[in-house]
Amino acid sequence: MLCDIAFTLAAGDVAAFVGPSGCGKTTMLRILAGLDRAFEGAINGAAPGRIGMVFQEPRLLPWRTAEANVRLAAPGASETKLAELFSILELAPYRTHYPGELSLGLARRVALARAFAVDPALLILDEPFVSLDQALAARLRAELATLVDRRHVTTILVTHDVEDAVWLADRIFLLAGRPAGIVAELTVPGRRGERSAAQIATMRQKIAALAAPRVAVAP
Amino acid sequence: MLRLLSLALFVGVWLIGAKLAGGQMLPSPGAVLTAIVTEARSGTLFVALGATLVRVVLSFSLAMVAGTALGLLMGRAPWADAIGDPWLVVTLNLPALVIIVLAYVWGGLTESAAIAAVAINKLPNTIVTVREGARSLDPTLDEMAQVFAMSRGVVFRDVILPQLYPYLAAAARSGLSLVWKIVLVAELLGRPNGVGFEIGTAFQLFDVARILAYALVFVAVMLLIETALVQPLERRASRWRVRVA
Numbered sequence: 001m002l003c004d005i006a007f008t009l010a011a012g013d014v015a016a017f018v019g020p021s022g023c024g025k026t027t028m029l030r031i032l033a034g035l036d037r038a039f040e041g042a043i044n045g046a047a048p049g050r051i052g053m054v055f056q057e058p059r060l061l062p063w064r065t066a067e068a069n070v071r072l073a074a075p076g077a078s079e080t081k082l083a084e085l086f087s088i089l090e091l092a093p094y095r096t097h098y099p100g101e102l103s104l105g106l107a108r109r110v111a112l113a114r115a116f117a118v119d120p121a122l123l124i125l126d127e128p129f130v131s132l133d134q135a136l137a138a139r140l141r142a143e144l145a146t147l148v149d150r151r152h153v154t155t156i157l158v159t160h161d162v163e164d165a166v167w168l169a170d171r172i173f174l175l176a177g178r179p180a181g182i183v184a185e186l187t188v189p190g191r192r193g194e195r196s197a198a199q200i201a202t203m204r205q206k207i208a209a210l211a212a213p214r215v216a217v218a219p
Numbered sequence: 220m221l222r223l224l225s226l227a228l229f230v231g232v233w234l235i236g237a238k239l240a241g242g243q244m245l246p247s248p249g250a251v252l253t254a255i256v257t258e259a260r261s262g263t264l265f266v267a268l269g270a271t272l273v274r275v276v277l278s279f280s281l282a283m284v285a286g287t288a289l290g291l292l293m294g295r296a297p298w299a300d301a302i303g304d305p306w307l308v309v310t311l312n313l314p315a316l317v318i319i320v321l322a323y324v325w326g327g328l329t330e331s332a333a334i335a336a337v338a339i340n341k342l343p344n345t346i347v348t349v350r351e352g353a354r355s356l357d358p359t360l361d362e363m364a365q366v367f368a369m370s371r372g373v374v375f376r377d378v379i380l381p382q383l384y385p386y387l388a389a390a391a392r393s394g395l396s397l398v399w400k401i402v403l404v405a406e407l408l409g410r411p412n413g414v415g416f417e418i419g420t421a422f423q424l425f426d427v428a429r430i431l432a433y434a435l436v437f438v439a440v441m442l443l444i445e446t447a448l449v450q451p452l453e454r455r456a457s458r459w460r461v462r463v464a
Contacts, residue, residue, distance in 0.1 A: 033366050034365070034366070035362050035365065035366065050368065051366055051367075052367075053363075053366045053367075055359070055362075055363065057359065059359050059360060059362075059363040061360065061377060061378060061381070062459060063381040063459040064377060064459075068377075072369065072373055072377050073367040073369065074367075075373075098459045100459065100460075114367070118367060
């Protein structure tokens with residue numbers, strides 16, 4: 001599925017892995033999160049610690065309220081911190097709601113709050129905006145950018161959408177081929193959350209130009 | 220409304236049956252009611268009910284706790300399933316009577332032998348139901364708990380147990396009715412008190428009115444437990460589901 005994936009992140013880096021669906025992005029995240037142990041290679045962490053993860057689906061406990069879902073994952077989180085998270089993610093009115101009563105967008109926010117509440121040394125995001133409508137995805141991206149900046153947390157984001165990557169990441173790794181490998185690495189100019197439409201369009205073209213021929217000649 | 224009508228029909232059929240068969244074979248509802256009052260006045264009814272209920276509660280709890288633990292283990296660990304499954308097939312098909320008789324032979328005509336025998340009768344049924352529940356546990360929630368390094372206690376209480384509630388409720392429901400029927404047999408064979416013992420005595424005297432009196436009162440008590448205890452617990456466990464609808 002995957003081969004020759006090698007990269008190093010500095011603390012506080014936000015790295016995005018972009019590639020077509022089915023190229024093994026999720027597998028890579030599962031290995032990083034310790035869910036998949038059937039791999040060859042090594043993961044070295046200078047600062048190993050807690051992992052906060054947002055799965056493709058919210059994966060909330062349906063029988064616990066939004067707040068309880070966050071608290072169960074982060075028993076040590078203070079009330080102040082939870083209140084701040086809920087306010088940034090616009091979840092304050094939904095604390096006592098059960099996941100079944102929440103829309104997908106809101107459930108995603110709860111999953112984000114849960115991942116940040118544990119004060120992660122590494123934040124792993126697996127397609128956090130998939131199957132949300134454009135406007136909602138844009139809002140959630142902005143909220144996520146705020147949180148990532150405030151917390152200065154090392155983040156690995158996996159997405160098939162160049163837009164997500166350009167919005168949030170400092171560095172972008174392009175994945176392609178079968179088995180997939182890293183085919184290009186880019187640095188995104190400008191400050192997160194303040195990138196102009198023109199900057200994003202340029203990056204998008206660059207990535208398209210890089211990705212297309214590589215995919216075609218991939219073994 | 221239809222339920223009440225059905226109940227009325229039952230009493231009607233009983234009345235006609237009593238007329239046709241004669242009071243000796245099938246006493247009328249009135250005669251049975253008199254028998255209930257007589258037994259209640261003398262106090263025997265309550266002593267017997269109490270003794271039987273204690274046995275039901277003890278053996279039921281024992282079977283539920285042990286059955287949940289074993290069922291969970293067998294549903295989650297393939298090696299445990301491989302070891303336990305043949306035992307399960309044997310005990311599931313072992314007649315209740317055989318287990319009771321053997322328990323009395325090996326354990327003597329004691330209270331603990333009676334309770335153990337009833338619990339063992341119910342145990343495989345609980346294991347099978349809970350194992351089914353354990354097999355259907357959502358693996359994505361397991362992974363979530365693992366990534367967030369949730370403690371074992373939290374995983375059991377907040378992740379696993381809520382998923383098992385429907386299965387536990389099913390096991391409890393079928394278990395309660397199974398257990399009280401078997402308790403009566405255990406009492407008939409080897410206890411000096413309880414509803415089963417009283418019915419045994421009445422049988423020796425061919426006192427059908429007393430047999431029916433004890434049976435009816437006990438069924439009523441078990442129905443009461445079912446509606447006042449089991450059903451509210453079931454509703455509580457599925458509260459989050461109700462709010463969604």
